[in-house]
Amino acid sequence: MGCWAKLKSSGWAYPTAILSLYGFFANCRVAEPFLTPYLIGPHKNISEEVLTNYLFPIWTYSYLAFLFPVFLLTDFLRYKPLIIVQGLFLITNYILLCFVPGLPAMTFLQVNYAVVTSTEVAYFSYIYSVIPVENYQRATGYLRSAMLAGYTFGATLGQMLVSLAGLDYFYINTITLGIVSVAFLISFWLPMPQTSMFFKGKKAAAVDCQQEGPQGENRPEESVTDKDGEGSGKEKMEYNGSAGYCSRENVAAAVHLLWQSFRESYSSRHLIYWSLWWALATAGYVQVFNYIQLMWDHIEPSATSSIYNGGVEAACSLVGAAAAFSVGYIKVTWVVWGELALGLFSAAGSGAVFLMAFTSSIWVCYVGYAIFKSCYMLLITITTFQIASNLSMECYALTFGINTFVALSLQTIITVTVVDEAALGLDIVTQFIIYGSYYAVISVLFLIRGTYTACVNKRCPRPTEAKEPECVAEVIAAERL
Numbered sequence: 001m002g003c004w005a006k007l008k009s010s011g012w013a014y015p016t017a018i019l020s021l022y023g024f025f026a027n028c029r030v031a032e033p034f035l036t037p038y039l040i041g042p043h044k045n046i047s048e049e050v051l052t053n054y055l056f057p058i059w060t061y062s063y064l065a066f067l068f069p070v071f072l073l074t075d076f077l078r079y080k081p082l083i084i085v086q087g088l089f090l091i092t093n094y095i096l097l098c099f100v101p102g103l104p105a106m107t108f109l110q111v112n113y114a115v116v117t118s119t120e121v122a123y124f125s126y127i128y129s130v131i132p133v134e135n136y137q138r139a140t141g142y143l144r145s146a147m148l149a150g151y152t153f154g155a156t157l158g159q160m161l162v163s164l165a166g167l168d169y170f171y172i173n174t175i176t177l178g179i180v181s182v183a184f185l186i187s188f189w190l191p192m193p194q195t196s197m198f199f200k201g202k203k204a205a206a207v208d209c210q211q212e213g214p215q216g217e218n219r220p221e222e223s224v225t226d227k228d229g230e231g232s233g234k235e236k237m238e239y240n241g242s243a244g245y246c247s248r249e250n251v252a253a254a255v256h257l258l259w260q261s262f263r264e265s266y267s268s269r270h271l272i273y274w275s276l277w278w279a280l281a282t283a284g285y286v287q288v289f290n291y292i293q294l295m296w297d298h299i300e301p302s303a304t305s306s307i308y309n310g311g312v313e314a315a316c317s318l319v320g321a322a323a324a325f326s327v328g329y330i331k332v333t334w335v336v337w338g339e340l341a342l343g344l345f346s347a348a349g350s351g352a353v354f355l356m357a358f359t360s361s362i363w364v365c366y367v368g369y370a371i372f373k374s375c376y377m378l379l380i381t382i383t384t385f386q387i388a389s390n391l392s393m394e395c396y397a398l399t400f401g402i403n404t405f406v407a408l409s410l411q412t413i414i415t416v417t418v419v420d421e422a423a424l425g426l427d428i429v430t431q432f433i434i435y436g437s438y439y440a441v442i443s444v445l446f447l448i449r450g451t452y453t454a455c456v457n458k459r460c461p462r463p464t465e466a467k468e469p470e471c472v473a474e475v476i477a478a479e480r481l
Contacts, residue, residue: 012131016139018189019127020146024085025183026090026123027150030158031169031176032095033309036293037302038097038169052294052428053421055110057202059290060415063116064408070118078193079129081121087184089115093179098170129193132188133183148321149411152314155178159310262402264395269397273449274386277342277379278403281349281358281443285376288435291419292369294428300362308366316370320377334386336457340450342379344363350439355401357432414438424462 024099031038039055046055073376089112096109125141154176161167161175266272293309300307332340352372356365387399417423420433426434 007130012135012139015130015191016127016135016142018085018186018190019123020142022087022190022309023123023146023184024150024153025179025225027147027174028086028154028157028179029151030154030161030179030310031094031173033158033293033313034162034169034172034307035043036297037307039310040297041105041169041303043170044101045386046103046106048294048297048428049421050103052291052431053425055417056290057415058107058110059114060408063117064405065410066114066118067405067408068103068401070403071121074119074122074125079126079303080187080190080192083126083190084184084187086116086122086236087180087187089113089119091177091184092178094173094287097174098292099179121404124191126193127229130191134444147418149318151316155310155317156261157310159308159314163306163308169225179414216240218480240393242477260400264391266399269479270379271391273339274383275399276402277339277346277412277446278383278387279406281342281346281376281379281439282404282407283414284408284435284438285372287411287414288372288432291428291431292356295356295432296362298428299360299365303438305362309424312366312369316373319370320374323374323378335381336454338382338386339446339453343445343447343450344377345379346439346443346446350443352437353432354437357429357436362447 036051037052038044039047047374070082093109093112093116094190096105096112123143127143128136131139160173161172162169203278240248266275296302296307296309334343338394349372352368352375356372359368361363414434
């Protein structure tokens with residue numbers, strides 16, 4: 001009891017520990033690597049064509065519809081309610097999978113899961129509203145690690161239950177239902193934040209968008225006010241603190257701060273290029289991730305063969321995390337060589353997708369997936385820190401939301417054109433050939449841009465504007481953005 005009281009009295013340890021526990025159990029989805037075999041199998045008896053060209057696109061469209069409204073609602077309601085909603089919809093997700101038959105139920109399941117993925121922004125944003133700025137980096141590392149540990153443990157446990165215990169997919173889904181129910185209960189223990197990033201009903205104690213960086217690095221004094229001589233949006237909010245939380249003044253101040261954050265976030269051409277890669281590459285990555293189980297089932301049908309989806313996902317997560325973590329120990333001037341690295345590793349990812357498309361060996365396909373996922377996690381980590389190290393937390397949160405929205409919009413265009421049965425409705429192999437070509441175009445664009453940047457800096461070297469991060473604690477481990 002003494003240790004518990006000491007933990008609760010800590011300024012940052014208690015909310016970080018509770019949110020990490022929630023992240024572990026919410027991502028410990030034992031059944032997720034076996035979703036496609038379960039839906040195609042006798043329990044749901046859905047054909048591969050319906051799953052590919054009808055059901056999975058519904059999630060993409062719903063996610064796009066929910067993302068931006070949920071982003072604003074999350075900040076307005078101060079994070080915790082949306083985390084509780086995510087836990088509740090996770091429970092609903094597995095109740096539908098376990099106990100509700102029929103195609104209409106599985107159609108609603110895709111909409112339900114879109115709510116789950118769109119509310120992930122609350123998990124990533126909550127902690128910055130309840131802990132001091134000097135603990136941001138440590139807390140972020142713990143939260144990302146909890147997510148990764150939960151996903152890896154769940155995938156490993158699922159593989160062991162399938163391969164060693166021979167457990168039916170239905171019971172694996174019921175186990176997952178119990179685990180996510182624990183996450184839902186844990187979410188109620190989170191302390192309620194007293195403020196938010198953009199909507200503030202009273203004077204904010206947060207750091208100014210142009211005055212302090214995401215890890216508490218002080219900015220030059222001249223950046224406190226903008227070029228027009230006006231104070232920042234946050235300063236204006238401080239004057240509106242006495243107004244009601246939903247008053248016109250506070251909403252106007254929130255809009256002003258959003259606009260100020262947007263201007264700062266995309267004021268640098270360097271940051272725009274990194275954000276462009278983020279959006280383009282994430283759209284392709286999520287598309288590959290969503291349909292990889294269908295590719296595996298096409299090469300080695302789960303009805304007649306032993307499958308190792310869980311073990312492969314666990315191994316890929318660990319390899320990808322190791323690749324991302326290694327960024328902190330690579331002594332490279334990313335401002336000069338970063339864009340070239342984006343082009344080179346995107347080319348490797350393109351080759352891996354082509355390998356998955358053309359191989360008839362399930363093990364070669366597994367290796368290709370591991371290479372693709374590792375390349376993406378390495379590059380998204382570099383991109384995250386290149387953007388975050390130059391922006392405040394408010395600006396970074398907005399950039400994360402906008403980049404994710406652009407990525408999802410691109411993914412929706414790909415889905416409508418390539419996957420949806422109302423358009424081309426292509427088979428899974430042809431889809432992966434297109435995804436490989438998509439990544440090849442990204443690699444060519446950034447190889448050209450990276451070569452140009454490297455040549456310009458070699459002829460006219462300049463000092464690095466932003467300090468490189470000393471260690472990489474942030475790993476984009478959420479497989480669904």
